[in-house]
Amino acid sequence: MAGAILLPSTDQGSSGFDIKQSWAQAREWFDKKWNGDNSENAPLLNRERAASPPKLTDPEKIMLDLPSNQSIRDYLKIYTSEAHLAGTPNDKKQAEWTREQFESFGLKTKIDTYWPLINYPISHRLALISGPENLRFEAKLTEDPVDEDETSKDPNVVPTFHGYSKNGTVQGRIVYANYGRLEDFQFLKDQGIELNGTIALMRYGGNFRGLKVRVAEIFGCAGALIYSDPIDDGPLNKDNSSNPAKPYPNGPWRSKSSAQRGSVFYLSLAAGDPLTPGYAATENATRIKPEDSPALAKIPSLPLSWEDALPILKATQGLGVRGEKDWAGGLDQVDYFSGPTQGEAILVNHIENKITPIWNVISRIEGAQEPEKAIILGNHRDAWVYGGADPSSGSASLLELARVFGELLKTGWRPRRTIVLASWDAEEYGLVGSTEWVEDNKDWLDKEAAVYINVDNAVSGSNFAAKASPSLNRILYNAASDIRDPHTGKSVFEAWRADQKLSRNENPWIGQLGSGSDFVGFLDHVGIASIDLGFGGDYGVYHSNYDSFHWMEKFGDPEFLYHQTLVKLWGLLTLRLADSAVIPLYPSDYSAELVKYAKRLTDFAAPHTFPELERALDKLQKTTRRFERKRQRLEKRLAEYKSLDDIPSVLAKRLIKANSRLTYFERGFIDPEGISGRNWFKHVVYAPGLWTGYSSQVFPAIADGIDAKDYAQARYAEERAAQAIHEASKRLKDDY
The missing domain is CATH 1.20.930.40 (Transferrin receptor-like, dimerisation domain)
Structure with a gap:
């Protein structure tokens, strides 16, 4: 996010x-x-908060009292016990387990199945195969096991690869292109660096990985490599953190062998299944050809660790040009020259493309007075590997929220408006599960959906952040003011404001919704007011084998108190949207x-x-x-x-x-x-x-x-x- x-x-x-x-x-x-x-147009939020706060309703008191950090811990332990890549047997097993849990809480639940295109890794290789003998090397492309992290001991349970990457093998010299932005490639072109037929080495950060591949493709590159530099989410320049400025497992930051998996779908051009644009990927849907999709990469790519990127940068040392602004990363053995390398590299990305089922788990609590108005809550369940923070912290939180709703129902409470809870699948590939569901239910959503609340990576630290349609800013501020922050003892609102170093008369920043999670279909395609929220922190294991239960318990949220707080906030927002007389x-x-x-x-x-x-x-x-x-x-x-x-x-x-x-x-x-x-x-x-x-x-x-x-x-x-x-x-x- x-x-x-x-x-x-x-x-x-x-x-x-x-x-x-x-x-x-x-x-x-x-x-x-x-x-x-x-201006008369400016809402008087500070004045509203200064007034006597509204008395909590009985359901709101229950929502703030019942969430259990121990229950959430137990749910997270189960979700992170096995890799659950979208469309795999483990993914289906977890969908069915999630449905069983919802039903055990008394919620009416079903599984909606769709059949999108998904790709899976078969084999990969990267090697410098010519040029000076001392610079030739074979990339490892594997994350090292960590003794204290049990789930890391099978480093190839999901090999490092890019979702929706192009199947193929290419050979060419490698050019370093910084963050892979338009301006980075334009700089190289303006400096006379030959790009046609090369393989671009780019680092994560600055723009979405799929758009790095797209820019490389546009500038004539034959392949793409994207690596994690230690100055970005590695341990360099992290001394201001409360955690050790060390790579995992000694700190929360990315280690030398860690690689960031992820989709290279062109997500600013489309969302969802690339073969059924604008309509649901049902089993017998008409599909376009992959080569006709504007959102699929046309050149193969691989993710790299900085351990595997360093020999390439050594091979470009002293060759080509160097940019000035933000051009160099944090590897002190090299000066980040563009190259190209003298020798050629071979890039192998052998993947299997197939139409395969995915499983959205949908629960519904029918509204009592305005059932034709719906508040929809969503989190995606699929992960690149174990997904300790992304997304299983959100999946465990959604389950706990469902449990609390079940307890509320036992008291005789019914929401004024309908509440829908959704565990989405295949988000990691391109927001696929939620998008197919939105396209499949577009008429109903257009008629009845009032608000969508998204939680993806629910907790990776203690710093609250939110993005929202501006019409929802006020309820976010008010709800955050009514919930205690576990570490400071003040309200989440006050801790949020302090994180942003604001004075007492300033309100925290609420961001605009762009892309990268399941709110996109609701807001951008149908026009449903949306929120995306979570607690962030020192998160250096994103999309790696180390995004695990052990990482969460050691660094992310050891006592699961911020998970508990997230459930309270998510629930309070939902109750106020569902039960207030005026939305x-x-x-x-x-x-x-x-x-x-x-x-x-x-x-x-x-x-x-x-x-x-x-x-x-x-x-x-x-x-x-x-x-x-x-x-x-x-x-x-x-x-x-x-x-x-x-x-x-x-x-x-x-x-x-x-x-x-x-x-x-x-x-x-x-x-x-x-x-x-x-x-x-x-x-x-x-x-x-x-x-x-x-x-x-x-x-x-x-x-x-x-x-x-x-x-x-x-x-x-x-x-x-x-x-x-x-x-x-x-x-x-x-x-x-």
Whole structure:
């Protein structure tokens, strides 16, 4: 997961975006919005929190009392006891076990099966086979066993490979291309480095791994290697951590033989099964050919450890060029020259592609008063190997949350709105399980889904972070204020604010949703307000054999108290969304954000302006202000009654209408045409950055046009965005 916002840089000559600058800009916007902006559009969150907090309901008290850290530990032990790659027998066994647990809690549960394309490793090889004898080498491509970590002792239980990588063998000289960004390859090309037919060596970080492969492909490379440098998630420069600045098992950081598996799906172009774009991968679905999918890599690739990358960098030493800004990693034996190497390398990526079943586990708690409105909770279950943090910390948390809901049901409680719990499969390959389910249930979701809450890597430390649709920011702040942080003894909200080094009158940063987890189908394809949350930390074993129960118990969350806290927060958010009379979504907060986004977009595109967009946003602000006044009057009237069962029919109709308007507001931002060149993504406000992947790009279709200097496309995208914003305004006035 990635929490950084991606917004346009002011440097029009850049082929990418400056993330550090974007963070600073975004922080400035949020400081003004939440604290120092006197605009009538700014929501008064600090004032609301300063008022007497609402009394916890009985179900909320139970939700904060019942979650057990010991139960979560036990669940995690089971999930991490065996490798469970998507579509494998172990994956199916864990899906069935998850269903059995849900059912034992009294939840109505089923397994929804889909048949996507999945690839599996058969054999691999990397070797420098020519050139100076002293530089030739054979890569190990294996992670070393760790004596104290029992599950690490079978290093080939899932060999190091890339999901959705191209099957094949290539031979060529190797070029070091830094992070594999557009600007890195353009620099090499401008310096006269021959790229055609080479194999690109790139390091993790800066952009999504699949987009590194895509850029290498575009610049003519025949193959791609992606390694983990010790300066990124290894032990270098980690002295400020509370954990030892040492590689696993002596510290939490990546060790020399550790490699990051992962998908090289082009996730800024599509999501889900690459052979059934836009429709569900049912058993007998019509499928396109793999070579016709825009999201599949066309060149083979492998992940590497820094132990295997070092001999390559030694072979490029003194050859080619070196960049200046962020070009060098942390290996002090080399100077990170580009090369190419004198000798040639052979890269073998022998994989099996097959259509295979995957299994989503779906539970449903029917709503009592508004069953046609649904709050959906999701976590993916599949892992590259054992998945101690990613995703099994979330899977164990979801099970514990289900157990608490089962206990609540025994008291006679029923949610006002329907609650759906989902254990997704094949997320690691390309958000496959959730996307196929969204495509399969799109009509129902469009009609009934109010909010989606995603938890992926639930806990890898103690630092809370969240990304969300802006209409959900307020409920996130309020819920976090009602839950105690285990280490500080203060609220999660206060610890969150302290982590970001903010003053008492500032609110923590909530990021924009980009890609990299299962919220994508809900937000970007259907237009369902979404949240993604978790506790992060010193996590250097991502997608490796060492992301294990032992790592979690030693470094991530030894007492499982942050897992327990995560369940409380997830549950409290769910109860308030499911049980509040008026759904706690705030369109006025959303419109305030859009105005900020539009200003930055205009600054980036100068001298171009966006008058249609500005007019649409002006109307949206007026509409959301009117809606907020009506909402407050409605809530005041509802407060006059002890029970919603006592309200008169005319007030009940107003309540139903208000909740429908809130539910459908985000749908207004969906453009049926989608974004040019990647039309599966249909949200006019958010999409993954075209060349970054995980990070969010606001007003993506417009930004894509500007970045490509295709101003006709940008102008057309502005028209479409303005139409969608008008539609969102209309959704707050429609009768339902």
